[in-house]
Amino acid sequence: MKPPAIEDHTSGGPVSVGTPNSKPHYHPRLPWPEPGNPVIVAQGLGRELGTLVKTPVLLGIDLTIRSGEFVSLTGLSGSGKSTLLYLLGALDRPTTGAVFFEEHDITTLDDDERAELRSNAFGFVFQFHFLLPEFTVLENVMIPMLRRGKRSRDRAEDHAIAVLDSIGLTPYLERRPSELSGGQQQRVSIARAVANDPKVVFADEPTGNLDSKNGILVMEAFEKLVREQGITIVMVTHEHTFAERASRQIVMSDGRIVNDINQR
Numbered sequence: 223m224k225p226p227a228i229e230d231h232t233s234g235g236p237v238s239v240g241t242p243n244s245k246p247h248y249h250p251r252l253p254w255p256e257p258g259n260p261v262i263v264a265q266g267l268g269r270e271l272g273t274l275v276k277t278p279v280l281l282g283i284d285l286t287i288r289s290g291e292f293v294s295l296t297g298l299s300g301s302g303k304s305t306l307l308y309l310l311g312a313l314d315r316p317t318t319g320a321v322f323f324e325e326h327d328i329t330t331l332d333d334d335e336r337a338e339l340r341s342n343a344f345g346f347v348f349q350f351h352f353l354l355p356e357f358t359v360l361e362n363v364m365i366p367m368l369r370r371g372k373r374s375r376d377r378a379e380d381h382a383i384a385v386l387d388s389i390g391l392t393p394y395l396e397r398r399p400s401e402l403s404g405g406q407q408q409r410v411s412i413a414r415a416v417a418n419d420p421k422v423v424f425a426d427e428p429t430g431n432l433d434s435k436n437g438i439l440v441m442e443a444f445e446k447l448v449r450e451q452g453i454t455i456v457m458v459t460h461e462h463t464f465a466e467r468a469s470r471q472i473v474m475s476d477g478r479i480v481n482d483i484n485q486r
């Protein structure tokens with residue numbers, strides 16, 4: 223089956239990544255919009271990990287991420303990318319320093335408050351999609367919205383349909399995750415991550431399990447979210463082609479930021 227083309231309104235037409243047997247191609251990189259106000263600020267962020275022996279894995283990270291930025295986080299395995307991402311996304315607590323979201327210190331929040339913050343303001347995409355196998359694609363995207371309770375069931379369903387449509391998944395609404403390709407599954411997890419209108423999406427190697435064609439589709443879905451909805455994305459990746467397309471590339475080494483390149 224031919225993969226669905228993603229409508230890319232910024233380049234004037236649908237982007238095709240080719241048929242299953244053709245070489246994937248990627249539209250030329252367009253300039254990125256100017257970023258807005260700071261959304262996530264890290265100050266002197268340090269993290270030690272380990273039970274018997276404490277190892278410092280992050281060493282005083284200072285970082286400001288502005289709204290509408292698409293930040294890629296690269297660096298060798300073990301350099302601290304995931305650790306930093308989890309701290310910025312309120313999934314973990316730092317040993318020293320603080321993280322601010324829209325000027326509020328989130329490091330002082332208790333577990334329930336952090337869970338509420340994550341559900342209200344953040345979306346997450348991981349290397350493994352963690353979709354619920356017994357539910358359909360549509361239900362997987364609706365569930366976080368119903369849990370949050372901001373939308374009625376009907377409105378959650380309409381919104382889920384619209385979000386899935388925007389990333390080319392309309393033909394698959396009633397399928398189970400196991401009946402989709404890896405790239406389609408990952409795009410469902412992106413739809414799920416953005417369905418609650420998050421301010422920031424954190425992604426840890428979202429294309430790590432995908433072939434290049436599906437990796438491009440996932441990247442196009444992210445690029446579209448940033449350009450059309452002004453969502454802020456922080457994405458850990460090992461793939462340089464993808465890292466270089468982001469609006470900003472942060473490089474880590476041994477628990478520190480060693481390069482921070484504006485790519486707008």
Ligand SMILES: Nc1ncnc2c1ncn2[C@@H]1O[C@H](COP(=O)(O)OP(=O)(O)OP(=O)(O)O)[C@@H](O)[C@H]1O
Pocket residue numbers: 271272273277279297298299300301302303304305306
């Ligand atoms: N629970 C833990 N206990 C001790 N050390 C840990 C623990 N979790 C991670 N580390 C160490 O922290 C360092 C940073 O890990 P992290 O997962 O952030 O790296 P990464 O840059 O995401 O690597 P990768 O690209 O392989 O995912 C590594 O040296 C790792 O061994």
Ligand SMILES: [Mg+2]
Pocket residue numbers: 303304305426458
């Ligand atoms: Mg990692």
